[in-house]
Amino acid sequence: MSDEPHSDGGGMPAEAAARAEIGRQRRLVDQTASMQSALRDWDRAYGTTLVCLVLVASLIGVAFAFAAGGQIVSIMGIRAQRTTWLGWLAVFTFALTLVQLVLDPLGAGRRRAQAVRTLASLKGEYRTAMPVGQEEEIAKRLSKQYETIMDSLPEIPSLLFNRLKAAHLRKVEVSKILSAQPGIRAGKASRKLRKRFK
Numbered sequence: 001m002s003d004e005p006h007s008d009g010g011g012m013p014a015e016a017a018a019r020a021e022i023g024r025q026r027r028l029v030d031q032t033a034s035m036q037s038a039l040r041d042w043d044r045a046y047g048t049t050l051v052c053l054v055l056v057a058s059l060i061g062v063a064f065a066f067a068a069g070g071q072i073v074s075i076m077g078i079r080a081q082r083t084t085w086l087g088w089l090a091v092f093t094f095a096l097t098l099v100q101l102v103l104d105p106l107g108a109g110r111r112r113a114q115a116v117r118t119l120a121s122l123k124g125e126y127r128t129a130m131p132v133g134q135e136e137e138i139a140k141r142l143s144k145q146y147e148t149i150m151d152s153l154p155e156i157p158s159l160l161f162n163r164l165k166a167a168h169l170r171k172v173e174v175s176k177i178l179s180a181q182p183g184i185r186a187g188k189a190s191r192k193l194r195k196r197f198k
Contacts, residue, residue, distance in 0.1 A: 018139035025146045026126040033119040034168035035156050040112035047105030050096060057093040115153045122149055
């Protein structure tokens with residue numbers, strides 16, 4: 001922390017600095033959990049889509065192989081031999097399978113889901129009350145946990161970092177609006193937020 005710690009009158013500067021550092025870490029844990037959650041959902045959706053495409057392409061290939069009829073098949077105005085269509089379908093299915101194996105989006109989704117669970121557990125530790133006089137000791141223990149966990153998380157791509165951070169900050173602001181006005185819907189709260197920054 002670069003700022004000098006300030007005392008709130010009765011408290012010691014070191015205790016105030018410890019509380020400020022804990023607050024900063026808690027915000028970063030919350031932000032990272034939001035980012036990992038968004039990436040987890042993306043990875044799961046992408047992985048599931050790839051699996052479904054491979055299965056559908058395989059099923060169409062089997063249907064083509066056993067379908068009765070002529071050797072020339074027309075699909076979307078393109079006429080070709082049935083064997084040509086089967087060949088291109090096999091290439092397409094194999095390419096999708098390779099993409100699935102190399103990128104492993106479902107595996108990435110599982111790793112990010114584990115990261116979200118770990119961050120949620122750490123977030124719970126920050127919520128517990130900090131007894132007066134034990135700020136520095138608790139701050140050291142939490143900082144050690146914070147560093148260990150943050151170092152073990154799946155990386156957030158640099159290209160997506162600012163977009164994910166903006167989404168997290170919007171979520172926080174919408175949550176504040178909903179807390180202040182519990183009767184309104186989430187969509188209306190989002191519109192109010194957009195108007196505020198126009």
